Every structure is written in structure tokens, then in C-alpha cells.
Amino acid sequence: MKNLDEGFIKFNCKRIDEHINLPSNIFSDLNKWRDIMYESGLIGAYSNGIGYGNISIRSNAAGFYISGTATGRLVALNQDHYPLVNSWSVNDNSLICTGKINASAESLSHAVIYDALPEVGAVIHIHHKAMWDKYLNNLPTTSSNILYGTPEMAYEIESIVQKTEASQDSILVMAGHEEGIIVWGKSLEEAGEMLLNYYKPLLKSN
Numbered sequence: 001m002k003n004l005d006e007g008f009i010k011f012n013c014k015r016i017d018e019h020i021n022l023p024s025n026i027f028s029d030l031n032k033w034r035d036i037m038y039e040s041g042l043i044g045a046y047s048n049g050i051g052y053g054n055i056s057i058r059s060n061a062a063g064f065y066i067s068g069t070a071t072g073r074l075v076a077l078n079q080d081h082y083p084l085v086n087s088w089s090v091n092d093n094s095l096i097c098t099g100k101i102n103a104s105a106e107s108l109s110h111a112v113i114y115d116a117l118p119e120v121g122a123v124i125h126i127h128h129k130a131m132w133d134k135y136l137n138n139l140p141t142t143s144s145n146i147l148y149g150t151p152e153m154a155y156e157i158e159s160i161v162q163k164t165e166a167s168q169d170s171i172l173v174m175a176g177h178e179e180g181i182i183v184w185g186k187s188l189e190e191a192g193e194m195l196l197n198y199y200k201p202l203l204k205s206n
């Protein structure tokens with residue numbers, strides 16, 4: 001079994017275990033859009049209980065708040081479900097966060113977008129098979145040989161994000177992470193509305 005890990009740098013989350021108070025506007029914004037994503041099945045859990053999707057907002061100080069690991073199966077989230085990611089190293093596949101639960105390995109996909117684009121205030125990562133099938137290679141898409149949770153995926157996302165023109169929608173498809181799509185925007189409102197513009201046409205055709 002050990003061969004499975006060969007060549008991969010294991011994700012490492014170091015957590016400062018304390019309750020944090022999110023600014024109330026950030027908490028309500030996160031929950032509003034997390035609820036919309038959850039109700040649409042864009043964030044949730046598979047039948048085996050494994051959760052998918054995450055949502056984040058840049059902090060006014062440093063870092064960002066993100067829905068924590070294993071929250072996909074929960075109907076409603078409270079403050080303790082959104083740890084603050086304080087700092088990160090993409091090379092080391094590691095981060096430091098503060099809160100009552102860990103930030104997910106996918107936090108680094110959010111982190112590189114905040115690093116690359118100072119104007120970005122929010123990132124959403126969702127899973128949806130039909131959207132993924134439809135937009136794979138029709139929207140900016142990461143290479144299929146680059147896998148989820150690796151520094152390579154984070155760097156690939158960073159490179160696509162930097163190449164995205166202002167006239168283009170801020171959305172990308174993760175070929176090496178089945179069902180994975182990422183959107184970003186100045187606010188969660190902007191990122192979320194844009195994502196729904198890509199999601200809603202699929203409802204009509206079903």
C-alpha cells in the first residue's frame with residue numbers, strides 16, 4: 001500500500017485549537033451562499049459519507065475563512081465550522097489554521113487564488129458531474145494528469161487564474177479531480193451568481 005504515497009507530498013494542517021469569532025457579515029455571507037450551494041447539491045456528501053465542496057472569504061486581516069473538513073454532510077454550519085487559514089506553503093503542501101476543526105487539503109486551491117489576485121474576496125469549489133462533463137475543456141481546464149490535493153494542482157490553478165482576462169468569467173474546471181469546478185470573485189455574491197449562471201442551464205435540460 002505504501003507505494004500509493006510515493007511521489008506525493010502529504011497535506012499537513014497545523015491547527016491552533018481555539019474558538020474564533022467571525023465578523024458577523026462574513027459569517028452570514030458564508031452561510032447564505034453555503035446554503036444555496038448545499039441545496040443545489042453543489043456542496044454536500046456522497047452516499048459513502050465523504051463530503052465535497054468548500055467555500056471561503058478573504059479575511060480583512062490576513063488569510064481566509066473556509067468551510068472546514070468533513071462539513072459537507074451537515075445541513076447547517078455554525079461559526080466553529082469555518083476555521084481561519086492563517087498562512088500556507090504550497091511547496092510543502094501545508095497550512096496553519098485557527099479554529100475548532102481543520103481546514104481541508106483543498107484550502108491551498110483557494111490560497112493560490114487569493115495570492116495571485118489581490119482583488120479577489122471569495123472562492124467557491126463545488127462538485128457536479130453534469131457541469132463537469134459539459135464544461136471540461138470548454139472552459140479553462142487543469143491538466144488531467146494533475147491530481148487533487150497536490151502542489152502541482154495549486155500551481156496549475158494559480159497559472160490559469162493569472163491568465164484569466166477581466167472580460168472572461170472567473171471559473172475553471174479541474175480535469176484531474178472528477179466533478180471539480182472552482183469560481184472566484186470580488187465577493188461571494190459575484191462568484192456565486194456566476195456559478196449559478198453555469199449551473200441553471202443544466203437544470204432545464206434534465
Ligand SMILES: [Zn+2]
Nearest residue numbers: 052053106180
Ligand atoms: Zn473537490
